[in-house]
Amino acid sequence: MLIEQLKDIVGPKGWTTDPDDLEPRLTDWRGAVHGATPIVISPANTAEVAAVIRTCADANVAIVPQGGNTGMCAGAVPDASGTQVILSLARMNAIRSVDAVNFSMEVEAGCILENIQNAATAVDRHFALSLSAEGSCQIGGNLSTNAGGINVVRYGTARAQVLGLEAVMADGTIVSSLRSLRKDTAGYDLKQLFIGSEGTLGIITAATLKLNPLPGVISTALVAIESPGDAVGLLAYLRTELADAIEAFELVSSYVFGLVAKHIPDSALPFDQQAPWYALLDVAIGGDEERLESALMGAAEEGLLSDAVIAKNSAEADRLWRMRHSIAEAERSERKAQKHDVSVPLSRMEEFLQRGESLLSDLVPDAQLVAFGHVGDGNLHYNVALPDGSEDGARVTRALYDLVDELGGSFSAEHGVGFLKRQYLPIYRNEGEIALMRTLKRALDPKNILNPGKVI
Ligand code: FAD
Ligand code: 2HG
Ligand code: ZN
Numbered sequence: 001m002l003i004e005q006l007k008d009i010v011g012p013k014g015w016t017t018d019p020d021d022l023e024p025r026l027t028d029w030r031g032a033v034h035g036a037t038p039i040v041i042s043p044a045n046t047a048e049v050a051a052v053i054r055t056c057a058d059a060n061v062a063i064v065p066q067g068g069n070t071g072m073c074a075g076a077v078p079d080a081s082g083t084q085v086i087l088s089l090a091r092m093n094a095i096r097s098v099d100a101v102n103f104s105m106e107v108e109a110g111c112i113l114e115n116i117q118n119a120a121t122a123v124d125r126h127f128a129l130s131l132s133a134e135g136s137c138q139i140g141g142n143l144s145t146n147a148g149g150i151n152v153v154r155y156g157t158a159r160a161q162v163l164g165l166e167a168v169m170a171d172g173t174i175v176s177s178l179r180s181l182r183k184d185t186a187g188y189d190l191k192q193l194f195i196g197s198e199g200t201l202g203i204i205t206a207a208t209l210k211l212n213p214l215p216g217v218i219s220t221a222l223v224a225i226e227s228p229g230d231a232v233g234l235l236a237y238l239r240t241e242l243a244d245a246i247e248a249f250e251l252v253s254s255y256v257f258g259l260v261a262k263h264i265p266d267s268a269l270p271f272d273q274q275a276p277w278y279a280l281l282d283v284a285i286g287g288d289e290e291r292l293e294s295a296l297m298g299a300a301e302e303g304l305l306s307d308a309v310i311a312k313n314s315a316e317a318d319r320l321w322r323m324r325h326s327i328a329e330a331e332r333s334e335r336k337a338q339k340h341d342v343s344v345p346l347s348r349m350e351e352f353l354q355r356g357e358s359l360l361s362d363l364v365p366d367a368q369l370v371a372f373g374h375v376g377d378g379n380l381h382y383n384v385a386l387p388d389g390s391e392d393g394a395r396v397t398r399a400l401y402d403l404v405d406e407l408g409g410s411f412s413a414e415h416g417v418g419f420l421k422r423q424y425l426p427i428y429r430n431e432g433e434i435a436l437m438r439t440l441k442r443a444l445d446p447k448n449i450l451n452p453g454k455v456i
Contacts, residue, residue, distance in 0.1 A: 033074035036082035054172030065199035067141025070133040073418025109140025125211040128155035132325040146196035148414030153376030164208035165191035217287035220317035224275035229350030249376030337383035344409035
C-alpha cells in the first residue's frame with residue numbers, strides 16, 4: 001500500500017525495485033555495511049520530496065536520504081530490516097541559475113559537485129569545494145556531511161560555501177531560505193541546522209552557493225620532508241611568505257605514496273631519494289614561480305624540507321594531484337584499514353603523530369599506519385591496517401580517539417559520524433552538547449523517521 005502510494009507520487013521514472021538497481025545503493029563505498037530496502041524513490045522536485053516524506057511519516061516508515069553514496073561512515077545506506085525507504089536525490093540535478101555579478105548560484109541537491117565547479121568556471125567564477133569523490137558525490141551529500149576536501153585551508157568547509165538552503169522537514173513542510181545574501185541577521189540561521197546533520201533533521205533539496213573569483217594560475221609543488229612537525233613549520237613559513245595564496249596543503253607518508261605507486265598506473269614519485277613524508281601544495285601567485293622557488297629555498301635553509309619539485313606545466317600538476325586523489329582507492333585495493341578521520345590543533349600535530357606511533361606500537365606492533373590528509377586544516381586520515389585476524393580494531397580506535405580528545409581534537413573531522421562512528425559521539429561530546437542534539441532531533445523529527453540509527 002505505502003509502496004504503491006510512493007510510486008504514484010513520483011511516477012514511473014521515479015522509482016525502482018529492480019534488485020540490480022538496488023544493489024549498489026545498499027552497500028557503502030568502503031564495503032563496511034550492507035543493508036536492505038523495498039524501494040529506491042527518486043523524486044523530480046521538492047514538492048515530490050515533501051509528498052514522499054508526508055506519506056512515509058503517516059505510515060511511520062523511515063527514510064534514508066542518499067546522494068552519491070561516497071560517504072565514509074555508512075550514513076547513506078539503510079539498515080538490514082528491509083523496511084527503510086531510500087530517497088535518492090539523483091534526478092534533482094538542475095543548476096537553477098548562476099549570478100556572476102552576485103558571485104552566487106542556485107542548485108538542486110542532486111547536482112554532482114564537479115558539474116557545479118564547471119558551471120562556475122564557465123562564467124569565470126570559482127566554486128571552492130573540491131574532493132577526490134567530486135565526479136560522483138552530490139552537493140546535497142556534501143552539505144549534509146559538511147564536507148572538507150583539499151581547499152579548506154583557504155576557503156573553509158562546505159558550510160562556508162552556502163548562502164541559502166531549501167530543505168524538507170520530517171512532516172513534509174518545505175523550509176525555503178534560498179536567499180543569496182552575505183549579510184542577513186533576521187532571526188535564527190536555519191540553514192546551519194541542516195548542514196552537517198547527515199539527513200537526520202531534514203532533506204536538503206536545493207542550495208544557494210557562494211562563488212569566488214577564479215584563483216588565477218596555480219603553481220603546484222611536491223616537497224620532501226623529514227617529519228610532520230616540519231610540514232606544520234613549512235605551512236607556517238609559506239603562510240608568512242605567500243600570505244593567503246595557499247590553496248591546498250596536503251601531507252602524505254612515504255608508505256602511502258608507495259601504496260599509490262603499487263595500485264595506480266603512472267604514479268612514481270619524481271625524486272631519486274625517498275623521504276619519510278611529502279607535502280603536496282597549490283599556491284595561487286599568478287604563475288610567479290620564482291616567488292615560490294625562493295620561498296621553498298628559504299624554507300630549506302630553515303631545515304623544513306629536504307627536496308622539492310615544482311610542476312612545470314598543468315599535465316605535471318595533474319599527475320601529482322591524481323596520485324593524491326587516488327589514495328583512498330589504493331588503500332582499499334591493498335586491504336581494508338581501520339579509518340580515523342581526526343583533527344587536532346596544528347600546534348599539537350607533531351605530538352599527536354609521535355604519541356600515536358608509540359601507542360600503536362604498544363598495542364599492535366604489526367599494524368601498518370596509513371597516514372595522509374589535509375594537514376593545512378589540522379585534519380589527518382590516521383588509518384591503521386591491522387594484521388589479518390586481528391581483534392584489536394576497537395581498542396586501537398578508542399585509544400587513538402582518547403589521544404585526539406586529550407589534545408583538544410575531534411574524532412570526526414570531515415567525514416561525519418553516520419552509522420560507523422555513532423557510538424563515539426556520546427563519549428567525545430559533553431552532556432550539554434548531547435542533550436541539545438537530542439532535543440533538536442526530537443523537536444524536528446519526533447517520529448524518528450529521518451535516517452534513524454545515524455549520528456545520534
Ligand atoms: P552520501 O554518501 O550519499 O551521503 C552522505 C550522508 O548525507 C548520508 O548520511 C546521507 O543520508 C546524507 N545525505 C545525502 N544527501 C542528502 C540530502 N540531499 N539531504 C539530506 N541528507 C543527505 N569527504 C570529505 O569531506 N573530504 C574529502 O576529501 C573526501 N574525499 C573522499 C574521497 C573518496 C575517494 C571518497 C570515496 C570519499 C571522500 N569523502 C571525502 C567522503 C564523501 O565523498 C563526502 O562525505 C561527500 O560529501 C558525500 O557526498 P555523497 O553525495 O556521496 O553523500
Ligand atoms: C581523502 O582525503 C578522503 O582522500 C578519504 O577524505 C580518506 O580514505 C580516507 O580515509
Ligand atoms: Zn579527506
